[in-house]
Structure formats: C-alpha cells, structure tokens
Amino acid sequence: MPELPEVESVRRQLAPVLAGRRIERVEALAQRRFDALERVAGHTVQGVDRRGKYLLATLDGGLELVMHLGMTGSFRVRGADGWHPDAYVRASFHLAARRAGDVGDVVDFRDVRRFGRLSVVAAGEYSGIATLAGLGPEPLSDDFDPDAFAAALARTRMPVKPYLLTQRPVAGVGNIYADEALWRARINPHTRAVGRPRAHRLWRAIREVLAESIAREGTTFRDYQMVNGQSGRNADFLVAYGQGGRPCPRCAVPLRKVVLGGRGTTYCTVCQRR
DNA sequence: CTAACTACCTGAACGC
C-alpha cells in the first residue's frame, strides 16, 4: 500500500499516540516478518521518526522498533474512531496508562496480506534489514542532492523505474509516485541512460509529487488508511498511475499501461519518449 | 556487486 506520503501521514498521527508511552506488552502472531517484538515490553517510546517507507520508534534502553506497512498494513487505536479489532489484526501494543487510574490504550497493527514488518533492534542497527541499511537519501531533505542523484542514475544499468523502486537512489518512492514523477519529468520508465538534465528534472518531480501528496495525506485506493481510519485525498490528482487508456493531460494521446520489472507501469508514449 | 526471477500472503474484481 503505502509509499512515503502515506507513511508520513501515518507517522504524524501515530507519534502523538506513542510518544512518551511505556509499552507494557505486545501480543503478536508468530509471523516470519516479526522479529524480537517481545523485547519492547517495559520500554518507553521516545519518538516516532520515518526513513523512506519505514517508521522508526526510538525506545529507551537503546532499542528501536522498526515498522514497515508492507502493502496493506495500518495502525489503529482500539476504541477510537469506531475501530474494533477484526480477524486481520496481527499485533497489538498495550500501552501503560498516562496517569494512575486511567486505562491504557491498545494500538493494533492490522495487515491483511501480512507483508508488513515489525522488528526490534539495537538503535540504528539495521544490518538485518537490508533495504533500510542501503536506503537512499530522504527526498525532501537537503541530503537529496541533484548531482549525486544524477550520478547514481548514470551508474546503474537498470531501467530507471525499477531502479527507483529499489530505494537506493532515493528513499520512499514506490509504484504510484515513480509513475507520477516520471510522467512529470517526461522520462520513459524503460530508459537506462538518464542524462544530467533529465536526472535534475526527475529530482525536482520526485520532490514535488511527494510533497503535494503529503499535503493531501497520501493516496488511498483501497487499503491505505491513517490511524484515524480516514483516507488520503491524493487519488483524484493522479495523472499517470492507474490512468491507462485515459488521455495524457499534456498531449491527449491515450496513456499506455505495460508491465516493467514485474510492476504495472503507466506512461505516455508521446511525451515520455525513450 | 548487480540485476533478474521467484516467493511471500490474501482478497477483490473480472471473465466465462
């Protein structure tokens, strides 16, 4: 489901729920993608940050809870916004009460397809999470440098779109925003040699499409929802992703949908020439 | 080390 704008929207709602709270215990299914979750018990969340599509909760005692929503993951607070657990809750975090006498909240992790990941690691120790360890720069920070990005695109021999999806040249771009940014930058997704001028256009387009979507709290098609259960509002603004057959907003030629690197890919054959 | 495949899960939508 979620790419950077969706994960950032979740982070903004999850951080105030978890920050400063002690996690008393976790109930979790024994799942391949859950690791050392029991270690969070008794630790207090100091803050919730984000890198790319990963949510990172810093805990006291030098621990860190790494969370990835996969395709269908979401967090909900039990009893809030009409949420009651269903058959797809895979883990539940029981938080200590804020004050003596209060009832502690329960944060549920719901994940239909079970591609989500929850791991407890020593703070900053990402060697067991290869994609996070090799993650590219944050696209909306000063660490995302246009010349370094151009150099990375020049180095690879992969087509540009699958390369973006590896998370190595830049963090947080998935299938939706790759199609949107390539359309905006007028770059064909199959291109293997992106020169400096086009790389700079793509650099800008990535920052624009992500920032615009964050402002609308992300793109909802089906599963993605925020901690309050609401949808993002960006779906109505997509011009490429999911728009195959519809006229290109720039040149009116029908957009083409193909499979590239195993992922559905939509682009304009006229204004995104090879 | 890179790049190409395949595997992991489940449900919704679609074709017959």
Place this chain on the structure above:
DNA sequence: TGCGTTCAGGTAGTTA
C-alpha cells in the same frame, strides 16, 4: 451463482 484467473501501493531470498 460458481469457479478460475489476474491483479494489487512491497520487499526478501535465490540464482546467474
């Protein structure tokens, strides 16, 4: 209605 096929916003493991 029922059944089989395809697709889905993402990695992670294996192979060449």
